[in-house]
Every structure is written in C-alpha cells, then in structure tokens.
Amino acid sequence: MRGNLMLEMNSKAWIILLAAIAVKADPTCTHQGTDIVCTNEISDYILKRGLVSEHSSITGITLRNCRITHIELESFHKLPALEYLDLSVNKISRLELGVLDGFKKTIVLNISHNRLTEFPLGVFDQKPNLEILDLKGNRLENLELGVFDPLHKLRHLDLSSNKIKGRSQNPYIFDQSTQIKFMDFSRNDMSGTPENMLAAFEVIDFLNLDRCSLSEVPKFATRSNLRTMKHLLLSTNEITKLDNPAVFSYLENLEKLNLVANYITEVHQDVFKPLKKAQEILLSHNKMVNIPETLFQNMRYLTNIDLSNNFLENVPVNAFRGTKLKVLNLSNNRFTYLQDNFNLELRNSGVKLSHLFFQNNPWQCACLNDILVEIKKYEIHYNGDKYDGRRPVCVTNEFACKRQPSFNEFYSDLYDNVI
Template sequence: MAGIAAKGFILLAIINVLYADPTCTRKMITIGLNIICEAESPNYVLRRGLVSDNNQTAGIVLRNCGITRIEKDAFNALPSLEELDLSQNNIKEFSRVFRQSPNLKKLNLSGSFIEQIKLNAFDRLTKLNSLDLSNNLIMGKNLDSHTFDHCRSIEYLDLGGNVMTGTSDHLLHALETIKTLILRRCSLQAVPGFATRSNLNTMTQLALSFNQITRLHDPKTFAELVKLEYLELGGNLIDFVHEDIFKPMKSIRAISLHHNKISRLPENLFTDLNKLININLSNNLIEYVPVNAFRRTSVKNLNLAGNRFTYLQDNFCLELRNSGARLQKFFFNQNPWQCACLNEVLKEVKNIGIEYNSIKFKGKEPVCVTSKEFQCKRQMNINDEYLEMYNNLVKK
C-alpha cells in the first residue's frame, strides 16, 4: 500500500486481545485524512459508519480485523477512495459492497477465506487496476465467466492459492490492459486456457509456479503472449517441453523451470530468443545440455544446478558468448560431474571471469568422481556409469 503512504492517507489495523468492535479515530492533515482503527473483535460485521461517508478518504486498510461480513453500505459515500485493503479477514462471501466507491483502483482481498464471489461484485469498479484475491477458498469452476466483465482496466490480478482447475476459458475475456497474472499454487494440471487468450497480449508476467503441470506439448500454448517478459513454471511436474513452445515470445527476458522433472532439453529450446537474460533449469533430471539450446540469446544468468549431467560440451561458456550470449553468472553445482570435465569448466569460468557458486567447490562435500583415466569423456552412453559412482560417493 505504498501509494497510500505517498499520498498521506494512512489507516492502520491493530489487533488487541479484547473483544470489542473496531474503533477508529480521524485526524485531519495537510493532504487529507488519516484513519486509525483498532481491531478488537474476532467476529465483526462491517457496517456503514466505521469508515464510510467521507469525501477525502483515499486509502483504507482493514487488514486482519476479524471481519466476517460486509454490509452493502459499509463503504457508502467514499468518492475519493482509491486503495482498499481487506486482507486476512474471514469474509467468505461478498456482493456489491463497492458500488459507492467507483474510483477504487487497488483492492486487496487476499487471505480472507472467500469462498464465493457474486457475479456483480465488481461491476462498478471500472477503474480498478490491481486486484489481489490470493490465498482464499475460491473454486475456479464456480466463477462465472462474466465476473470481471466490467474490470477492463485491471493490470495486476493475483488468483494464487485458490483451486483454479475447471475454470472457464472465458473468465478473463474482457480484460484489455493486464500486465501481471499470478496463478501460483492453484492445483493446475495444465497451462489454463483462460491465461493464454489473445486479449491478454498485453501481459508481461505470467506466474504458473508450484502447480501440477506435467507437459508443455502444444507449441501454440503461448502463441498469443507476444509481450510476455517473465514466465514462471518452477515447482511443477513437467517432464516434456516442446522445442517450439517458447518461440512466439520474442520479448521474453526470464524463464524459470526449476524443480521439475525435465530429463531432455530440446536442441533449439531457447535459440534466437535474443532478449532472454535469465534461465533457471535447476533441480531437474537433465542428463545432457546442448549448447545450441542457448545460442543467440542474451543469457546473463544460467542455473543448471542439481541435475544429472556429468559433462558439458567443450568450451561451453565460450561457445555461448561467441553466439551472442552475455554469460555473467553460471551455477552448475550438485551434478554428478566427471572430475576431468568439472576441472575444464572451472578453468573456463575463471579465465573468462564468470561468477559461479564457488563455495560449493571448497572440498566440504563430494563434487565429482573419476576413473583411473583422468579424462573428460563426452559420451552419453557412459553417463550412467559416472552417475552410479557419484550416487555411491554421496551416500557414504
């Protein structure tokens, strides 16, 4: 709520152990009105009179105030209200409680045990540009596809921490200016159709991390998201990635695929994404890393830690730099390295001046294995041999 502080409009919610209705004091200041509330009830019905009926109130925070229900006129006559925080309450259900606050721009309803959103709940909020509905009990399949029809100006929407499986593909069909869509921890088993519609081509950030997505098999999945810059897919169950899945995203700057089950990187997965700077593929099952996958990107930060490869192609970092990459930070620790291959990589990053996780190579833990012949063997058919040696070493 930094915007509130900047304007001088502040409302604090303080929790006491006594059980009484919240009390508020008002103090006029140069810019507007400060409202300070003390919340002392675990079961409070917000009615007209507590914060309503003031032409100068621009920001209200009623966070963690024990609110269980909001009456329809609780925010009556607040024409200047732009930011409202009702997070961490116990509201469960609400309808058209914001109809007297048509200038509201920022609304936070996170963590309030909301189960149901009535169809007309947001109809008057035509200027709303930020809506946080995260960490509630919302079931996407129960949301009417016209819920956000009047909120065409939304730029930030957080639905994370709800169960969004079964959501209508048309849920966000009216949005015209969205920049950020957060769908973390939503029990999704696939990239949802409602998040990749053609009208969402203004989006720059899409967060789909910590779901149950298993495959990225359709090359058209992100075809409409031509302005997307940040894509989060970490913490899923992805074991297959189509080689052309990211090709339409010519503006992409960061892709995170950490903590998945990817064993094979397609040869040209990130090739020619010349704005791509950050790639996180840590904690997968990757056994072979093709240098071609990163050619003609602008990658500065590459994380390949915690995989299953025993070697990299000869002059891996130099090859990337020669193809346009600007590698500055490279993590490759916690892989079952052949010692000879690791030695080559360490020499290369030191010579070029690339930052790496050097603390992992101080001799405090096993980092590589070797046979009697100290030579980097770049053949896939011997990977299993060194992987077994490494696993046996780590178990000791």
C-alpha cells in the same frame, strides 16, 4: 474469617470489573498528519461510528490487526477525503451492504487476512475511484456476479489464498474489469476455470496462478486479449508437459514466465518461440530429462534461464544461440559433463554468461576441471564456496573427460553411492 471472606469477594469483584473494562476497551488511535492509525491488543472489538468517523480532512485510516469482528453502519460516516483504508488482519466475517458507502474518493482498500466468505452485491457501489483492492487470505468461495462491476478504475485485484474454485465462477464476473493490470489468483483452485473469464481484460500486466491445481497451461490465461501481459506465474502446479507449440502464441510481450515446481517432462522445441520479448524463463524443480536442441534459440531478449533441480544429462549449446543469456542455472541435475569448450562455444555464438551455476551434479572430475578453467578464464561468477576443497564435488579422478552418454549412468550411480 469473615474479614478474609470479604477481602476475597472484593478481590474477585475487582477482577471481574477489570475484565469487563478490558472487554470493552476501544482501540487506541493516533493522528499522523492526515492519517489515523489505530492499534488494539486487548480484546475483540466491534467497529462503531465515532472511532474514526467525522474527520473531513483525513485521507488514510489504518485499522490493521485491531481485532475487529464486525463493522457497524456509519462507522466510516463523513470521511469525504478518505483515499486509503486498511482493515487487514482482523476477524471480519461479513460486510453489511452500505458499510463502505459514504467515502467515494477511496483509491486503496485492504481487507486482506480476515474471515470473509462472500460479498453482498452492491457493497462496492460507492467506490468509483477504487484502484487497488486486496482481498487475499480470506475464505471467499463464490464471487457474486456484478460485485466488481462498479469498479471501473480497478487495476490491482488480489484474491490469493481464498477458497475460490474457478470452475464454479460465473465467466462474466470480470466483464466490466477492463483496466486490471495486476491479478492474483494464487493458492486457489483454478482448474476448470471458464476460458472467457478474463475476456474483458485489456491492459493486464501481471497474472499469478501459483498453487492453483492446474494440470495444464490454462486457456483462460493465454487468450489473445492478454497479449499485454509481461509476467505469468504458473509455478507449483501439476503441469506435466508443454507439447503444444501454440500454447503461448498470443503472449508476445511476456517478459517473465515462471513454471517452477511442476511435473514437466516434455517440452516442444517451439513452445517458447512466440515469447519474443521473454527475458526470464524459470523451469526449475520439474522432471525434465533432456531439452530440445533449439529450445531457446534466437530469443534475443532472453537473459535468465533456470533449469536447476531436474534430471537433465545434457544441455546443447545450440539451445542458447541467438540469445543474450547472462544467467544459466544447471545445478542439481544429472550432468557428468558439458559439451567441450562449452563457454567458448557460447561466446562464439554471441552469448557471454556472467553467472553459471552447476553445483550438485555427478561430475567427472576431469570434466568439472574443464568447466572451472573456462569459468576463471572468462571471469564468470559461480558458486565458488561449493568448490573450496572441503567436500567432494566429483566422482572420479580419471585423467580425461569422457563425453559419451553411455557413461552417464555409471557416474550417476557412483555419485549417488558416494556423495
């Protein structure tokens, strides 16, 4: 009995000892050329001096997913050549002032997917060469005025998926950030953001405002100093109309405009006219019932238009004249017919489609047949798998296509009840 008790006690002691060893286990680090890559799947870890410090020739350190909870001062001591530091996917909730000092050559700093709520003023003071700063997926709420001021070379800043409220930010937070080309605010609440918050930007190329609780196109994203911008994402917001023809008046160099998944019902006929270099305009998953007769007319660089998943019943050929349209998506709308000789009329105006998508509409069968004949004649790519004869794709077998708006409601109702 006593022997069994001793054996049980010894077993428990070993378990406790093994647990203690596991708790204290350091990440495993390997050298890969001039890089250090560390892994840790055992336990939470406090980063200390000695694990990756004191390496004069190391240019890159990866501590991704190492279960780091805290970084002690001098953890990155004597790393004069360090250019790349990845601290992503850890549990860091705070960066102490001075913890990032001592390695001034760093170009890329990734602290994404941690638990940071703020930065102390001065934390980036020793990062004069930093160009890429990734802070997405943290819990940042307030950006301290001056925190980005030392980063005169910063060109890529990702603040997506935080808890930032634009209306609460100091309008001068980016006052020294003149060289930013890539800016990502997505999945934050940027409604009410001060109009001049991005006033210092001089070379912006990409601005992401996806899922930012915007009820209108924000003025801070369409200022005159942002005329270098080429890609603007306004998707998955609450924008209901584009009724101001001057809203994009300063964005003459914009190439891609994404307005997917809003609530847009009203579009002014001239709203896109200032976008002289636009190549792609995405308007899918909105609430549009019709589009103006000349909406995209004479936009000579425009090659891709997505109007899918709206409530459109008619799309005028005139809307695309003077473009270089190659891809047009009309799927998942309320079309029962297209204009007679739709593709021929486009070709006569100089538009030669390479792709036309039109599935999941309440087509009259005769009207759909007209489209398919043209599609095959001009060798235009379409969703052929939707028209393989295995599923219904139109609502009536009448001989002639009835191209009168008065019939639309009847065929749409029939489609809803049958397909």
